[in-house]
Amino acid sequence: MVKVYIPRETTADSLGAELLVKAIATEAKYRKLDIEIIRNGSRGACWLEPLVEVETDKGRVGYGPVTLDDVPDLFDADFLNDALNDVQSGGKHAKFLGDVEKLPWFANQERLTFARCGVIEATSVAAYASLGGFVGLKNALATTSDGIIEQVKDSGLRGRGGAAFPTAIKWRTVADCKADQKYIVCNADEGDSGTFSDRMIMEGDPLSLVEGMTIAGLAVGADKGYIYLRSEYPLTQKILNEAIANAEAAGYLGENIQGSGKNFTLEVFMGAGAYICGEETSLLESLEGKRGQIRFKPPLPAIEGLHGKPTVVNNVISLASVPVILEKGGKHYAGYGQGRSLGTMPFQLGGNIKNGGLVEKGFGLTLRQLIEDFGAGTATGKPVRAIQVGGPLGAYFPASLLDTPLDYEEFAKAGGMLGHGGVVVFDDTVNMAKQARFSMEFCAVESCGKCTPCRIGSVRGMEVIDRIVGAKNAEERNAEHIVLKDLCETMESASLCAMGGLTPVPVMSAVKHFAKDFEKEL
Amino acid sequence: MQQLAGPLTYQDWDLDKAREAVLEYAGRTGGVMIALHRIQAIFGYIDDSAMPMLGKVFNLSRAEVHGIASFYHDFKREKPGRYTVKVCQAEACQAMGSEKLTEEIKAFLGADFHETSPDGNFTLEPVYCLGNCACSPNIMIDTQTYGRVSIDGFKSLANTLAKEAK
Numbered sequence: 001m002v003k004v005y006i007p008r009e010t011t012a013d014s015l016g017a018e019l020l021v022k023a024i025a026t027e028a029k030y031r032k033l034d035i036e037i038i039r040n041g042s043r044g045a046c047w048l049e050p051l052v053e054v055e056t057d058k059g060r061v062g063y064g065p066v067t068l069d070d071v072p073d074l075f076d077a078d079f080l081n082d083a084l085n086d087v088q089s090g091g092k093h094a095k096f097l098g099d100v101e102k103l104p105w106f107a108n109q110e111r112l113t114f115a116r117c118g119v120i121e122a123t124s125v126a127a128y129a130s131l132g133g134f135v136g137l138k139n140a141l142a143t144t145s146d147g148i149i150e151q152v153k154d155s156g157l158r159g160r161g162g163a164a165f166p167t168a169i170k171w172r173t174v175a176d177c178k179a180d181q182k183y184i185v186c187n188a189d190e191g192d193s194g195t196f197s198d199r200m201i202m203e204g205d206p207l208s209l210v211e212g213m214t215i216a217g218l219a220v221g222a223d224k225g226y227i228y229l230r231s232e233y234p235l236t237q238k239i240l241n242e243a244i245a246n247a248e249a250a251g252y253l254g255e256n257i258q259g260s261g262k263n264f265t266l267e268v269f270m271g272a273g274a275y276i277c278g279e280e281t282s283l284l285e286s287l288e289g290k291r292g293q294i295r296f297k298p299p300l301p302a303i304e305g306l307h308g309k310p311t312v313v314n315n316v317i318s319l320a321s322v323p324v325i326l327e328k329g330g331k332h333y334a335g336y337g338q339g340r341s342l343g344t345m346p347f348q349l350g351g352n353i354k355n356g357g358l359v360e361k362g363f364g365l366t367l368r369q370l371i372e373d374f375g376a377g378t379a380t381g382k383p384v385r386a387i388q389v390g391g392p393l394g395a396y397f398p399a400s401l402l403d404t405p406l407d408y409e410e411f412a413k414a415g416g417m418l419g420h421g422g423v424v425v426f427d428d429t430v431n432m433a434k435q436a437r438f439s440m441e442f443c444a445v446e447s448c449g450k451c452t453p454c455r456i457g458s459v460r461g462m463e464v465i466d467r468i469v470g471a472k473n474a475e476e477r478n479a480e481h482i483v484l485k486d487l488c489e490t491m492e493s494a495s496l497c498a499m500g501g502l503t504p505v506p507v508m509s510a511v512k513h514f515a516k517d518f519e520k521e522l
Numbered sequence: 523m524q525q526l527a528g529p530l531t532y533q534d535w536d537l538d539k540a541r542e543a544v545l546e547y548a549g550r551t552g553g554v555m556i557a558l559h560r561i562q563a564i565f566g567y568i569d570d571s572a573m574p575m576l577g578k579v580f581n582l583s584r585a586e587v588h589g590i591a592s593f594y595h596d597f598k599r600e601k602p603g604r605y606t607v608k609v610c611q612a613e614a615c616q617a618m619g620s621e622k623l624t625e626e627i628k629a630f631l632g633a634d635f636h637e638t639s640p641d642g643n644f645t646l647e648p649v650y651c652l653g654n655c656a657c658s659p660n661i662m663i664d665t666q667t668y669g670r671v672s673i674d675g676f677k678s679l680a681n682t683l684a685k686e687a688k
Contacts, residue, residue, distance in 0.1 A: 010652075010653065010654055010667055011654050011656070011657055011669065013666075013667065014654050014657060014660065014666075014667040014668050014669035015657065015669050015670070046654075046656035046657055047656065047657075049657070190651075190653060191650065191651060192651065193612030193613040193614050193615075193650065193651040193655065194612075194613060194614045194651075194655045195651075195653070195655070196653040196654065196655055196656070198653075199653045226551070230653075231559075231596050232649065232651070232652050232653060232662070233653060234665040235665075235667075267551075269551070269552055269555070269556075270555070270556075270559055271594075272555065272558070272559065272594035272595070272596035272597060273594055273595035273596035273649075274593065274594050274595060275650060286552070286555065287551060287552050287555075288551065288552055289551070289552040289553055289554040289555050289580070289590070290590060291589050291590055291593040292593060292594070293593075306551075307551070348655065348656070349656060350614040350655025350656045350658065351613065351614040351615075351616075351617035351618065351655060351658060352617040352618055352658075353656065356655070356656025356657070357656045379618065388613055392612065392613060392650075422614075422655070424613045424614045424617060424655065425617060426617045427617070430617065435613070435616075438613070438616070442612075442650065445650075446650070
């Protein structure tokens with residue numbers, strides 16, 4: 001019996017993986033070959049998806065990207081047996097990649113949070129436990145609330161959703177609150193364009209999120225958790241629910257976890273297509289069944305969150321990083337990264353990129369290393385002109401800033417923000433005035449409407465940019481630029497949340513670095 | 523490209539059936555959101571007559587229910603076409619030509635955003651990120667995401683789906 005791994009994951013699925021599974025199973029049956037198809041997640045090399053892997057005693061041999069047309073050829077090339085005979089033989093098929101883990105793309109990563117993602121059968125408790133899964137939970141059960149929070153503090157983990165707030169401080173605040181009920185809420189409303197790490201871990205290693213949330217529950221004294229998942233991820237929903245059911249059946253979730261007397265239940269809650277619900281207070285409103293309009297802070301959700309109770313609201317990656325921290329120790333995790341940006345970050349490389357996907361690496365590598373070494377430049381082969389890091393509210397960088405290290409502080413110094421680690425690459429055909437206008441348009445479409453600078457400012461912003469690019473002369477244009485700057489300052493300082501507050505960042509960075517683009521009609 | 527099995531089948535609006543389907547969510551955290559999703563999954567949209575009914579079930583005013591249903595992009599108030607096509611408008615897809623693709627899809631279907639093609643097959647919607655940004659441009663048809671979509675690929679897919687819808 002040969003084990004063949006084919007991802008059950010949105011990227012692979014969007015490129016035909018489901019049909020491939022059927023085709024390979026049918027072909028194997030027809031040729032009387034005994035195979036077992038295992039559904040893993042994606043390893044993150046999106047350009048190789050669908051990536052088909054054959055397990056051998058020398059490692060996993062990859063073929064990719066595999067299309068339906070390749071299937072008969074793969075069998076003709078004896079891909080199941082050739083792989084078994086000699087991993088490095090070069091293969092008889094054009095899609096042969098050799099030992100997947102030896103590909104530079106994977107070998108040069110530092111995978112802690114994503115160590116199992118794409119490697120194991122995604123929803124299997126046994127597969128998860130065979131690679132260190134639930135060791136962190138067992139360690140957490142053996143220590144106290146303080147003991148858990150101490151490890152998280154030692155790890156230096158900061159909120160991976162974008163705000164980079166120290167996770168341990170948030171947990172400490174909730175743990176110190178006296179309340180009859182506390183909650184753990186996972187923010188899985190991954191709406192930022194160019195980001196997909198939350199989805200990948202939830203599809204590829206969902207039990208790490210389940211374990212991380214359970215540990216968070218033990219740390220702060222919460223016995224109920226919600227995963228607020230965006231509705232654009234229907235496959236993720238299925239996989240998460242399967243993982244939750246499997247964890248419950250194995251006694252890692254629910255009542256009396258592993259005989260400890262501790263309880264923690266988990267529920268997946270679907271959003272409904274509102275970007276603003278990725279803002280934590282909006283998310284809580286939505287989870288309570290209301291319009292997703294943001295709340296004033298204070299009170300912080302840590303003190304008055306869901307249903308007015310102390311609530312930890314953490315991003316998926318923050319929570320999914322907790323198991324490895326509890327398994328190997330906070331100091332081990334802090335051994336990666338640099339300065340005040342400790343640990344690893346799953347960077348997501350998208351847009352106009354040849355080899356796009358997920359790269360987990362300690363903080364500190366440069367944008368150039370990410371885009372050129374991992375990404376191999378643009379998909380179109382043209383020069384890189386602009387890079388947006390950190391989602392639709394992140395700054396646009398010109399190619400001259402490619403040597404900026406990916407680190408929270410270094411990025412802030414360069415006028416950007418790392419956010420959730422999304423990196424979107426544009427080639428030299430991009431018009432940056434158009435991108436700036438889009439930032440305002442997006443804010444207008446997705447604003448929750450509660451505060452005026454965001455709701456109205458974004459609409460006025462589009463109009464001003466239209467007037468700038470339509471200006472008859474430099475004088476007219478400069479006058480409008482003053483209005484835009486003024487408007488952006490108002491949005492930045494007077495908006496209630498980051499949506500209106502940060503929309504000026506992509507706009508003004510485009511003005512700063514690509515001023516020429518604002519001198520011609522769109 | 524991956525092919526769908528066929529269109530989602532929507533039932534004709536039936537208020538009693540809608541009420542029956544959502545009663546179990548009363549008292550649940552965010553129950554009304556779950557209820558709106560459930561109703562839409564059955565009927566394809568949320569009829570105006572559901573507003574007072576949901577108000578009673580979830581102890582909300584009719585205005586509050588309307589406020590919730592109208593806040594979220596997902597909730598439709600009119601019956602959609604046999605398939606719902608969402609075309610990503612966000613930055614990563616823009617970097618790979620989604621703007622042109624969007625115009626071509628609109629022309630091919632004869633429908634703008636929030637409209638249904640004249641044959642009643644496809645309702646077109648914008649979406650901001652499908653989380654498949656390394657394989658742009660992306661679209662979603664009902665619950666299936668498609669990556670690296672070209673206009674030719676879209677046309678052949680749409681033609682196949684239109685045949686299956688008959």
